[in-house]
Amino acid sequence: VDRTTIRRLPISKSGEAGTSAASRSSQDRGAAVVVGPLADHLGYLLRRAQLAVFQDFFAAFATLDISPVQYSILTVIQQNPGLSQSQVSEALGIKRTNFVAMLDTLEARHLARRTATERDRRTYALHLTADGQALMRKLRVLASEHEQRLIDRLGAETHKQLFAPLRRLAALAHERS
Amino acid sequence: VDRTTIRRLPISKSGEAGTSAASRSSQDRGAAVVVGPLADHLGYLLRRAQLAVFQDFFAAFATLDISPVQYSILTVIQQNPGLSQSQVSEALGIKRTNFVAMLDTLEARHLARRTATERDRRTYALHLTADGQALMRKLRVLASEHEQRLIDRLGAETHKQLFAPLRRLAALAHERS
Numbered sequence: 001v002d003r004t005t006i007r008r009l010p011i012s013k014s015g016e017a018g019t020s021a022a023s024r025s026s027q028d029r030g031a032a033v034v035v036g037p038l039a040d041h042l043g044y045l046l047r048r049a050q051l052a053v054f055q056d057f058f059a060a061f062a063t064l065d066i067s068p069v070q071y072s073i074l075t076v077i078q079q080n081p082g083l084s085q086s087q088v089s090e091a092l093g094i095k096r097t098n099f100v101a102m103l104d105t106l107e108a109r110h111l112a113r114r115t116a117t118e119r120d121r122r123t124y125a126l127h128l129t130a131d132g133q134a135l136m137r138k139l140r141v142l143a144s145e146h147e148q149r150l151i152d153r154l155g156a157e158t159h160k161q162l163f164a165p166l167r168r169l170a171a172l173a174h175e176r177s
Numbered sequence: 178v179d180r181t182t183i184r185r186l187p188i189s190k191s192g193e194a195g196t197s198a199a200s201r202s203s204q205d206r207g208a209a210v211v212v213g214p215l216a217d218h219l220g221y222l223l224r225r226a227q228l229a230v231f232q233d234f235f236a237a238f239a240t241l242d243i244s245p246v247q248y249s250i251l252t253v254i255q256q257n258p259g260l261s262q263s264q265v266s267e268a269l270g271i272k273r274t275n276f277v278a279m280l281d282t283l284e285a286r287h288l289a290r291r292t293a294t295e296r297d298r299r300t301y302a303l304h305l306t307a308d309g310q311a312l313m314r315k316l317r318v319l320a321s322e323h324e325q326r327l328i329d330r331l332g333a334e335t336h337k338q339l340f341a342p343l344r345r346l347a348a349l350a351h352e353r354s
Binding site: 043 | 338
């Protein structure tokens with residue numbers, strides 16, 4: 001069993017007033033929580049890494065109130081003006097119903113708009129508004145700073161080497177569906 | 178601009194009856210959706226890879242009705258019997274309120290139990306039940322097969338090399354909180 005620990009719990013100062021409930025348990029003498037076999041699971045580490053990276057993203061984009069998924073939707077609409085809702089949601093792997101709600105929010109904020117297509121009135125073509133384009137210019141700067149923090153963290157070479165294997169893993173989803 | 182595409186849309190057979198709404202849009206002549214700058218964002222690829230890996234996990238564990246987060250909770254309780262709810266939720270980076278609901282489910286399924294501690298009646302110590310231990314033996318086999326599919330996908334060397342940088346990224350979360 002791999003005894004790797006991912007987080008060392010704070011050592012309580014025994015008997016001190018105000019010690020939290022958590023630190024009063026049987027593990028309060030500096031023992032660390034052992035995640036054991038989880039540390040050997042790529043899925044577990046992918047999730048922890050993804051959450052940590054998204055946490056940095058959320059913090060960086062908080063002033064503009066944009067989440068990672070909103071940024072990904074705005075980017076795909078900007079890169080492919082006129083796509084349908086299904087095409088954007090499919091390209092990003094977002095469930096249709098979730099996507100519609102997200103687009104409602106972006107439309108209410110006047111960042112993106114749906115326009116009926118000539119060929120089929122039930123299909124909407126997606127475009128960024130002028131506000132959306134202006135916001136994207138700011139977001140691009142923040143996104144680039146966010147990425148630079150990850151590069152600084154890992155080193156440029158390691159950062160670069162992660163992309164190919166992650167793409168191979170991501171492609172598993174296409175093969176299943 | 179990186180024109181990397183992550184998914185090639187199906188080429189519609191123009192004019193054919195039953196063509197879906199999506200394929201009737203302006204992109205229906207075999208053009209692919211361009212994710213553009215997203216393809217250069219590690220966070221985006223981490224998320225796509227994590228979702229694909231979890232999709233494999235869900236499929237593999239469906240017969241036993243166990244999700245990745247449930248597996249992680251059961252594993253940490255098994256590895257550290259007697260921990261408090263706060264300690265397990267903190268070690269796994271799960272919000273306290275979400276964790277309590279997840280534990281309710283595991284308790285209702287008779288897989289884990291909370292017992293009041295002698296030192297503090299407000300703190301519960303967590304243990305697996307006999308059913309939980311028996312289930313873990315089955316889950317361990319499925320988890321090992323799931324991991325082997327990822328190893329087969331990436332090659333053993335690449336699979337192994339992913340862990341250190343993912344751990345470095347995951348540690349970003351601890352530094353912020």
